[in-house]
Amino acid sequence: MRARAVVALAAVALAAVASAHARATADGGAPAAAAAAAPDSDPDAPTVTARADKTEGHVGDVFTLVVTAISKRGVPVNLPSTLDLAPFSLLDRKENESDLGDGRVRREFALGVAAYEPGEVEIPAVEVTYLGKGGEVRTAKTEPVAITIKSLIANDPEPTLKDAAPPVVVMQRDWLLLYVAAALAAAALGALVAWLVIRRLRARASARPGPPPRPPHEIALERLDRLGAYGFLENADNRPFYFAVSEVIREYLGARFGFDSLELTTDELVAELHRRAERELVLGEIEGWLSAADLVKFAKISPSAAESRGTLETAIRIVTSTRPRHEPPPAGAPAPAPEGARA
DSSP states (O other): OHHHHHHHHHHHHHHHHHHHHHHHHHTTOOSEEEEEOOOTTOTTOOEEEEEESOSEEETTOEEEEEEEEEEETTOOEEOOSSOOOTTSEEEEEEEEEEEOSSSEEEEEEEEEEEOOSOEEEEEOOOEEEEEOTTSOEEEEEOOOEEEEEEOTTTTOSSOOOOOOOOOOOOOOOOOHHHHHHHHHHHHHHHHHHHHHHHHHHHHHHHTSOOOOOOOHHHHHHHHHHHHHHTOOOTTSOOHHHHHHHHHHHHHHHHHHHTSOOTTSOHHHHHHHHHHHHGGGSOHHHHHHHHHHHHHHHHHTOOOOHHHHHHHHHHHHHHHHHHSOTTSOOOTTOOOOOOGGGOO
């Protein structure tokens, strides 16, 4: 009976090792792999393996060590946060977990490591921790992974410094910048000469006297004539006509006596006329006409056609009576008021 039990235990152990080897090969066929079978005394112990993505490299190359742990679902498996992998240095760490679908879970820990001394070295065994049935922390170890680290100058048995290179000329005459600067200077000079010539020609052209500006009274009479051509309608809103006529007269008075009149109130405009041209104006008539226009504009009174026609005639008389004395009256314009009617 004892012989049969020993034979059965040996067969189970061989089967476990073969199964672990087959899983490690199926996980990617890495060039180097090492596995540690779980202790026979703990059926919950995970199967852990370690494999490297390559078995040789140069000093400073990064190797990826993949530690795989296959355990029962519900058995927590972790990798210690601090690992001693001398002579390798741990550079980074990634974790991945997948369900195998048969009640087992595979956890993979990808460790980026590098060595900085050449030779035949090993990535030491990595301990994986897990919880037993009683809640105690247990460990399972992988096998070390052999790695060959080659030196970058290993092909030269006695490396020495190269001979000093001959001197290199670092300064030489380069006329490119000088040529570019000369071209830019020539272009700037040409532009300056062209500008001066154009300016001289424009000065000659502008020296020719242009036509004299039209007198303000001509412009005002022309605008009033256009307003009168529209005609006047009974039972219609003639307030827009008053607005237009008042704007023409205000603009004319400002242009005639040299001040900005469009933004002034009626009182301010009359006061300005007193200061500038009191002797040349019939101020009473102008002030009365402006007040009547303001009454229509602000009191919203709609004048009749006859009142609108009278307002236009008064506006024309204001313009013709205040124009410069040497200007002849335009054809068809009413005669200016007599001297005795002036204020």
